[in-house]
Amino acid sequence: MTEERPGTAEVVDSVLGALADPTRRQLLDLLAAQGEATATALAEYLPVSRQAVVKHLAVLDAAGLVSSSRIGREVRFAVRPAALDTTAQWMASLAAYWDRRLANIKRVAEAAERDSDSRRPE
Secondary structure (H helix, E strand, O other): OOOOOOOHHHHHHHHHHHHOOHHHHHHHHHHHHHOEEEHHHHHOOOOOOHHHHHHHHHHHHHOOOEEEEEEOOEEEEEEOHHHHHHHHHHHHHHHHHHHHHHHHHHHHHHHHHHHHHHHOOO
């Protein structure tokens, strides 16, 4: 199909697994909109506890989607776009592969139809 860089499959698997959960997608959206935020601030927007938010952020962090930094007593989270970029590139490559395959099927089908039409008596 397409050639992947080393580690790409692991990154994509991790990102897709993390984004399979709607709460994690919502957290990522919130962080993208806010730039950075604490788990406490993020929990205000979600129907889950702060502890649940922390657990979801840990999954996003493990997937390389967010980073955390301690500022005094606060831990602030921000989006890390590299893993998303890698996943988007993989998806674009997959889409291009299928576009080429479908275009080839279309060409074969159209050629078969033209051939069939040319054999019909008028």
